[in-house]
Amino acid sequence: MNWRALFKPSAKYSIIALIVVGVVVGVVGYFATQQTLHATSSDAFCMTCHRDHSLRDEVMASAHGGGSAGVTVQCQDCHLPHGPFDYLLKKIIVTKDIYGFLTIDGFMTQEWLDENRKEQADKALAHFRSNDSANCRHCHTRIYEDQPDTMKRMAKMMHKNNFKKAPDDRKTCVDCHKGVAHPYPKS
Ligand code: HEC
Ligand code: HEC
Ligand code: HEC
Ligand code: HEC
Structure with a gap:
């Protein structure tokens, strides 16, 4: 030719x-x-850039670290979407972090995380809110409908009252549950 x-x-x-x-x-x-x-999509991949951040230790110390239930929840289980298209899309957004990684001074250090924790946490929360905490609900299925007897009364009551509201007025999981894997900063 x-x-x-x-x-x-x-x-x-x-x-x-x-x-x-x-x-x-x-x-x-x-x-x-x-x-x-x-x-x-493994923790190791995430930690190549978040290298000196305490993020993984925090997860391990939380209820999601496997202490009580024996299940260690991976970064991607909470932070990356499940559909193949959403997955690509979020990954493309994550790759924007390559730019941040190259341009943010001292990004890899714990000091940077400590100083910027609130802003970063709120960015992450905005993403959870945008999809009604889909990743949380992927594991904690039917939290409102099938409440186990072992669930605390307080939890049952809060979940029940939330579920009674019209879908648009309901709070999403992370509105009530902040800091389930990393300590949520006060200020
Ligand atoms: C290429 C380097 C790099 C990799 C790999 C990386 N990150 Fe990040 N990440 C960053 C940078 C840089 C920021 C700060 C971005 C900013 O605020 O501009 C960030 C911020 C975040 C945030 C908070 C801000 C937000 O938008 O939600 C979360 C959550 C996060 N990363 C999770 C992850 C997870 C989970 C993985 C593994 C799947 C991962 N990161 C892999 C560089 C990276
Ligand atoms: C990969 C599965 C998985 C994902 C994703 C997940 N969880 Fe969990 N979660 C668990 C397991 C396992 C436990 C520990 C056993 C238990 O208490 O049911 C747990 C425990 C909890 C608890 C009780 C312990 C505590 O910390 O108070 C809350 C609340 C909770 N998860 C909320 C969330 C929220 C909010 C999200 C999303 C940001 C989330 N989970 C994402 C599996 C998961
Ligand atoms: C209106 C506030 C509110 C909303 C919305 C909410 N929760 Fe809760 N949840 C609570 C409270 C309060 C408790 C009891 C205190 C605690 O354990 O943190 C609880 C407890 C839990 C527990 C531990 C239950 C146990 O075994 O004792 C899990 C798991 C949980 N919630 C998951 C979720 C998930 C997943 C969502 C989203 C689908 C959600 N919650 C939405 C308030 C809420
Ligand atoms: C059980 C779900 C869960 C797991 C597992 C998890 N995260 Fe998060 N992450 C969250 C939530 C929810 C937030 C929003 C802030 C909050 O509530 O503390 C967050 C916030 C963040 C932030 C913003 C800064 C901060 O501390 O708030 C970064 C960066 C981050 N996660 C990275 C990671 C990395 C890397 C891993 C794996 C080592 C990981 N996360 C594992 C749920 C999770």
């Missing part, structure tokens, strides 16, 4: 060739990216 013809948009075959190449590259690229994305 003549390579120049491939790049000449007026040639009939070159346009078809371009579309075919485009589709093949797109499909291969999509699956390749899915694979890498899954490979990168």
